Amino acid sequence: MIGAMTELTGTAELTRFIVRRDRIRILVWVFAVAGLVALTVVGIKGLYPTQADLDQAAAASQGNAAAIVFNGPAQSLNTVGGEVAFQAGAMGMVVVALMSLLMIGRLTRGEEEAGRLELLRSLPVGSCAPIASASFTVAAMNVAVGVATTLAMLAQHLPAAGSLTLGTSFMLLGLVFGGVALLAAQITENVRVVYGVAGVVLGAAFVVRAVGDIGDGTVSWFSPIGWAQKARPFAGQRWWPFLLLVVATTVLVATASVLAGRRDLGEGLIAPRPGRSCAAPSLGRPIGLAVRLQRGSLTGWSVGVLVAGVGYGSIAPSIDTFVGRNKALADMLARAGGASLTDSYLATSFRTLALIGTGFAIQSALRLRSEETSMRAEAVLATPVSRWRWATSHLTVAFAGSVVLLALAGLAVGLSYGVVGGDLSVVPHLVGDALVYAPAMWLLVGFTVALVGLAPRGAVASWAILTVCLVVGLLGPALGVPRWLQRLSPFERTAQLPAAHLTYMPFMVLIAVAAALTLAGLTGLRRRDIR
């Protein structure tokens, strides 16, 4: 008993310290999840105002395998609650799982890897206190998510039992993945690997339940997300599947605690793989270095765009059924113009995917600045590599990476649309249509380069510009943003293919502006101090 007490010495103080240090992060996560659920309820009530609308949506979703793959089993879809559980359920659970695994990884292995834990452990702090304080914090966050989402649904007059069931399933799923991350953090000594392992488990859980939900639902019993959905929120709820989640969490946390007590500080149970002793031939020029440094990030964004693209494309063939006589949805799509609803929908999808991919493009261009502030640029620029060559090799990745992401978006949308619709000949056209959005992405890259070259301290402002483009592009009409402001976004200036014809003038103007901005930035970079 006394032994257990000393192992936990300092847990309360550490927990207070974590909450103090990460208070913003904690609040943002909890409110983001609660906000997501609240907005989904508002959206569903707005899109399907009458029972007839709900019936039509239910009929469209019930027979749509793609929708079931992404959302889960179709349970009571002709009610507002059922639609909320369908549309926010799986998505919300993934977000909560990500919240838990990122927080646990950061607070345990991340702190340990950074060497801060060593400093803490030299104080009168018990050996289990760091893990315990991280676990308490993340558990409390999940409880907060459960309470906040339940209240968000109750506030909009959804049935109490269903609201409580869905809220609880968010909370318990978050706890399970907190446990997964806690276990992974004991096994490897690098926090990125912790995120990777826990992320793969999450992905597998999602895929297993998707496969099960398309079939008779049996396979879904092998996935924690499946367990949560088997509790049937808003569809005659039953509580006992939650027991599986509680047991899984207990087993994971207990195993992690035992392993934590057996290993040395800083070590993992599996030794890390050594790196290469000599560099590969490709790593000998600035472009080789740029590709090597950014390939992981590009791979990650590619997977994201592919998954989202498959999601958008698979719904495209049945978009007419989905929208039906629904005025609100039809208006949203009509902005893209176009003869058919499907073309408008595809154009909206491409614009959204291009906006997502611009996240990579800006991150990639900002590499110039992060390499400079971390002093790594200094070492490279002290070799016979000119500033021009150094900068253009990183920018090559940004510009070419944008094209790669758009091509993948076109391919993913095209293939899933083709497979579901039974006509694969659309694929090459759709890839070409997607690529038309490249100049708009390049323009934001050019803007970032101009900032890095001419106003380096303000370079992160390019994220603000992307945020504006996102808000204007996705929510503009709904928020009543004036048309002239919408037209400032390069994504609105792009011909909305396949809903419109390709007009060369705006296309060329966007390329010219992007080139001018890039050149201005590079010139500034050559003339200013590197520091």
Next chain:
Amino acid sequence: MSRAITALGLVKTFGRTRALDGLDLTVETGEVHGFLGPNGAGKTTTIRVLLGLLRADAGEVVMLAGDPWNGAVELHRRLAYVPGEVTLWPTLSGGEVIDLFGRLRGDLDRRRRDELLERFELDPTKKARTYSKGNRQKVGLVTALVSDAELLILDEPTSGLDPLMEAVFQDCIREVKAEGRTVLLSSHILAEVESLCDRVSIIRAGRTEQSGTLDELRHLTRTSIIAETERSAERLADLPGVHSLEIDGTHVRFDVDTAHLDVAVQRLGELGVRSLISHPPTLEELFLRHYGDQLAREHDWVKSDREARP
């Protein structure tokens, strides 16, 4: 032979801070030149100007007969640089970083690389993320020493190295010097500078305080003498240039300005010397004498600052 580095009247301001304030630095070809100064004196800023990463607001810089700002690429073909804080890409292994820099410079000698890895006992397969500070510094040193650049610019290259590795580093620099190559060595480790450098420049607050060989600098300061004499040494007190005289019976200790050393030793001889220990000023003493008054000023400032607070 031309000079490797000529910098005259360098001025560099960052906002309201005047980092360099008319700094002069000359390094002859083939010498190992020590570059000394307290933290914040402007050593790293000077080195960045010499590399063409910063542009001086005023002054003249000639590096290997070229202009570092406009001819950076040509210049960098002929020099190698180790920054004070070696930061590496966390996902690359040490071996990959060494190869990358060797190839960027265009002269990777694989045999020499392996030999240096062995001498510095560096494991090239470890990811940079997992290296300690000392090991990161070793990676930086190997990337510079593996090249046959004619000028090495080293900014506090041995911080974080253990004494054994410090000795390996000193051997390497002696070999570089024997090959007739030039080294600019910024350092806080005065024993290292004393054992390696032909000439030193001492800077403070962005200005060059002194520059010369160690012998020349010693000339400007004092030698310590401890002696035992047959007769009392009280007569020494009248001599010019004698300081902190302590007499304890027949034992005497004092410091004497190097310019007056001759007379003092003569007078001591007249007293009948039984034993004599004399030691020249160490670089440490030179350094402390130079900055002692500054330290005292800073101390006062800190004190008055504290007292000024409520």
